[in-house]
Amino acid sequence: MYLTSGAEATVYLKDGVIIKERVPKRYRLVELDERIRKERTRAEARLISEARRIGVPTPIIHDINGSTIKMEYIEGELIKNVMTPQLSERVGEIVGRLHSGGIIHGDLTTSNMILHNDKIYLIDFGLAFVSRIVESQGVDVHVLFQTFESTHKDHEKLIEAFCRGYRKTFLNADEIIKRVKEIEKRGRYA
Amino acid sequence: MTTILGIEGTAWNLSAAIVNESDVVAEVTETYRPLTGGIHPREAAQHHAKYASQVIRDLLDEGKQHGLGVGDIDAIAFSQGPGLGPCLRTVATAARMLALSLNIPLVGVNHCIAHIEVGKWKTPASDPVVLYVSGANSQVLAYRMGKYRVFGETLDIGIGNAFDKFARNAGFSHPGGPKIEEYAKNAEGYIPLPYVVKGMDFSFSGLSTAATDALKRASLQDVCYSFQETAFAMMVEVTERALAHTGKSEVLLAGGVGANMRLREMLDIMCDDRGASFYVPEKRFMGDNGAMIAYLGLLMLESGTVTYIDRSHVNPNFRPDDVEVTWIVEDVGKRGIE
Numbered sequence: 001m002y003l004t005s006g007a008e009a010t011v012y013l014k015d016g017v018i019i020k021e022r023v024p025k026r027y028r029l030v031e032l033d034e035r036i037r038k039e040r041t042r043a044e045a046r047l048i049s050e051a052r053r054i055g056v057p058t059p060i061i062h063d064i065n066g067s068t069i070k071m072e073y074i075e076g077e078l079i080k081n082v083m084t085p086q087l088s089e090r091v092g093e094i095v096g097r098l099h100s101g102g103i104i105h106g107d108l109t110t111s112n113m114i115l116h117n118d119k120i121y122l123i124d125f126g127l128a129f130v131s132r133i134v135e136s137q138g139v140d141v142h143v144l145f146q147t148f149e150s151t152h153k154d155h156e157k158l159i160e161a162f163c164r165g166y167r168k169t170f171l172n173a174d175e176i177i178k179r180v181k182e183i184e185k186r187g188r189y190a
Numbered sequence: 191m192t193t194i195l196g197i198e199g200t201a202w203n204l205s206a207a208i209v210n211e212s213d214v215v216a217e218v219t220e221t222y223r224p225l226t227g228g229i230h231p232r233e234a235a236q237h238h239a240k241y242a243s244q245v246i247r248d249l250l251d252e253g254k255q256h257g258l259g260v261g262d263i264d265a266i267a268f269s270q271g272p273g274l275g276p277c278l279r280t281v282a283t284a285a286r287m288l289a290l291s292l293n294i295p296l297v298g299v300n301h302c303i304a305h306i307e308v309g310k311w312k313t314p315a316s317d318p319v320v321l322y323v324s325g326a327n328s329q330v331l332a333y334r335m336g337k338y339r340v341f342g343e344t345l346d347i348g349i350g351n352a353f354d355k356f357a358r359n360a361g362f363s364h365p366g367g368p369k370i371e372e373y374a375k376n377a378e379g380y381i382p383l384p385y386v387v388k389g390m391d392f393s394f395s396g397l398s399t400a401a402t403d404a405l406k407r408a409s410l411q412d413v414c415y416s417f418q419e420t421a422f423a424m425m426v427e428v429t430e431r432a433l434a435h436t437g438k439s440e441v442l443l444a445g446g447v448g449a450n451m452r453l454r455e456m457l458d459i460m461c462d463d464r465g466a467s468f469y470v471p472e473k474r475f476m477g478d479n480g481a482m483i484a485y486l487g488l489l490m491l492e493s494g495t496v497t498y499i500d501r502s503h504v505n506p507n508f509r510p511d512d513v514e515v516t517w518i519v520e521d522v523g524k525r526g527i528e
Contacts (some may be wrong), residue, residue, distance in 0.1 A: 007430050007431045007433070007434035007435075025423075025427070025430075025460070025463075026459050026460075026463055027423065027455075027456040027457070027459040027460045027463075028423045028426075028427075028456075029380055029419050029420075029423070031380055032380065032385065032419060032420065032423060033384075033423075035382065035385075036385055066427050081485070106389055114209075127389060129388065129389075136389075
């Protein structure tokens with residue numbers, strides 16, 4: 001079953017397993033293209049596993065082959081469809097744990113979170129990277145707040161609840177939240 | 191009919207033009223060329239100061255030949271930034287003086303947005319994702335809700351400056367880009383160089399250093415080729431992501447580095463694969479030119495935006511996303527779908 005096709009990868013479900021394949025880009029030189037797709041696939045798989053080690057639920061990686069990852073299929077509800085302030089607080093806790101561990105997700109949206117067995121799973125680490133810089137963490141949270149605003153009612157309550165959870169698991173939370181407000185004013189990353 | 195005189199002088203090109211809604215009526219350009227090394231900001235500013243009155247005089251003469259008198263000019267536009275401080279101040283002074291002596295409004299315009307708007311004017315593009323590449327600037331922009339938003343940009347130096355820095359080390363004269371493009375044509379192979387895309391942003395400073403370093407172990411041709419391939423792929427990747435993110439279906443290339451044929455080819459392939467249209471204006475509107483400043487001034491004046499003299503100070507770090515876009519009227523129906 002075909003799930004999504006972004007600018008970078010196609011994702012499909014086969015025999016109960018998720019297969020994510022980074023597609024070749026014709027505009028790039030073949031050897032450069034292959035190097036980048038391989039590097040990114042390895043980095044993505046590594047960060048998915050690393051996130052789980054620091055207490056963030058993520059899919060289990062089954063196999064990496066060139067620019068293809070096979071991983072666990074998480075069945076459940078997209079947070080996008082079931083969002084409440086209670087869940088937002090738990091999202092905050094998870095993102096706090098991720099940032100404490102030095103990982104930036106890079107594409108935090110409520111479509112990249114799945115509620116499964118009463119646990120919130122983070123998926124799609126395609127744009128994830130390692131950083132402990134306030135700006136990177138701030139942009140990560142800012143992107144999430146933007147999806148709150150564009151797809152959820154009562155986004156102020158969701159933001160408030162998120163911050164409560166984020167503070168619980170991340171010592172630097174206040175500094176990041178302050179930065180998020182600055183980033184909003186800049187009007188970038190629209 | 192609105193007629194605007196615009197002056198550009200953010201860096202090495204001093205250029206003035208008269209435009210109206212339908213076309214460029216006259217344009218005069220005087221370029222500063224450093225004897226050695228790169229652009230020296232003070233020397234470039236002195237060049238602009240030396241030639242400003244001559245350029246304006248020649249421009250008005252050219253206008254006269256097309257039946258336009260000084261009295262037909264409705265406003266003076268100038269590039270308020272971003273750019274080299276001394277150059278900006280010189281051009282701003284000339285613009286203020288003209289506006290005051292002719293007793294017409296002054297319009298300070300953002301240089302980056304002028305590149306975009308002249309491209310939209312001179313190609314069929316109407317609502318594109320823009321890749322703007324020049325010496326000091328490298329950005330991916332698109333219009334959304336009242337502003338040109340920056341979706342991705344360089345974290346350090348512009349692609350043109352990255353080329354120039356490498357070119358000086360390789361012994362080429364300014365500007366380096368065209369020479370690098372020539373050498374790249376005779377390359378025999380690709381050598382690995384750092385490909386740095388972070389989120390939606392890219393970085394060229396380390397790449398330029400790595401390319402210089404690679405000259406010790408690879409041929410000049412191969413290094414030039416590999417430098418171009420790597421740098422351009424980074425920017426095309428971010429442009430593609432911006433297309434996917436915004437759901438737009440056009441790409442516009444702007445800025446002096448847009449003259450590079452390999453960059454055009456890569457964008458063309460990417461657009462082809464995504465079913466998007468790719469637009470490049472003719473060369474005279476790609477590099478810095480007075481016409482684009484005058485044209486954006488025209489759009490701003492017609493939508494009621496002018497710059498009062500006491501608010502006309504230059505801004506060397508003027509960001510395109512600081513500008514409230516008053517001249518784009520959004521289709522209400524289309525906005526509802528977004």
